[in-house]
Amino acid sequence: MRFAKGHGTENDFVILPDPEARIDLPPQRVAALCDRRAGVGADGVLRVVRTAALCGQGMELPELGSDVEWFMDYRNADGSLAEMCGNGVRVFARYLAEAGWVRDERFSVGTRAGAREVTLDHGGDVTVDMGSVSLHGSGNARLAGTQLSGIHIDVGNPHLACSVPGPVAEIPLEAGPELDPETFPSGGNLEVFQVVEPGMVDMRVYERGSGETRSCGTGVVAVAAAADPESRSGAWRVRVPGGECTVYREGPRAWLRGPAVIVAEGEVRL
Numbered sequence: 001m002r003f004a005k006g007h008g009t010e011n012d013f014v015i016l017p018d019p020e021a022r023i024d025l026p027p028q029r030v031a032a033l034c035d036r037r038a039g040v041g042a043d044g045v046l047r048v049v050r051t052a053a054l055c056g057q058g059m060e061l062p063e064l065g066s067d068v069e070w071f072m073d074y075r076n077a078d079g080s081l082a083e084m085c086g087n088g089v090r091v092f093a094r095y096l097a098e099a100g101w102v103r104d105e106r107f108s109v110g111t112r113a114g115a116r117e118v119t120l121d122h123g124g125d126v127t128v129d130m131g132s133v134s135l136h137g138s139g140n141a142r143l144a145g146t147q148l149s150g151i152h153i154d155v156g157n158p159h160l161a162c163s164v165p166g167p168v169a170e171i172p173l174e175a176g177p178e179l180d181p182e183t184f185p186s187g188g189n190l191e192v193f194q195v196v197e198p199g200m201v202d203m204r205v206y207e208r209g210s211g212e213t214r215s216c217g218t219g220v221v222a223v224a225a226a227a228d229p230e231s232r233s234g235a236w237r238v239r240v241p242g243g244e245c246t247v248y249r250e251g252p253r254a255w256l257r258g259p260a261v262i263v264a265e266g267e268v269r270l
């Protein structure tokens, strides 16, 4: 099976080109691909599939619009489905452009959270219109025996963004949080962040279905909203272990900008 490997601020993905939707992806197969010792290794899988091919198979998709030629079928490293992946959609766009499957600098990608417009910027960054960001009040999680409180935020997928007083490097995130199941019945992603100066935050993330990752695009957007919940506009630089992204907010909407690169291509045996 042909594959490519790419990342956005070191949130890495196995990319499976499957225009006609012929590849079956049960959770065990995804987990085997993402296994960092016995597989290719990644935080998730991006299956690159034509929207029309999925519709032809009767797959239920959100309303996407007729111009959305490509669908990002995203899976977490454990094989579970997620509605949206902010770094994934930027890497997906880079792959489509390098494969010659899109010619425009701006186009829309289908996701389970709806269509997302991406722009290939000059200089290698990819910007994605993340749509509406919804703040749903407070939420809690337990981490290493202590309670963490934060803001429950929906960026297409669920997040708990928790402001911490000290450096994020000191938080025992690797222990794995337990999010309050009443607020997060389908689980969620947890971010810890510290505002280091106006307009700049440091963040770490523990992702649902993938564990601690070096970056999470939807998490970056959630943190930019949580860092300044009263103001709804402006730019935030968000530093993650794998690099840095910028979030632009305007009213309820947000745009995520950052690097997206393809680093390898090959054949994988499963």
Ligand SMILES: N[C@@H](CCC[C@H](N)C(=O)O)C(=O)O
Residues within 6 Å of the ligand: 011, 076, 081, 082, 083, 084, 085, 086, 087, 088, 157, 158, 188, 189, 207, 208, 209, 210, 213, 215, 216, 217, 218, 219
């Ligand atoms: N890494 C992603 C988020 C992937 C989905 C997440 N783990 C979930 O289950 O919601 C990103 O860049 O947004």
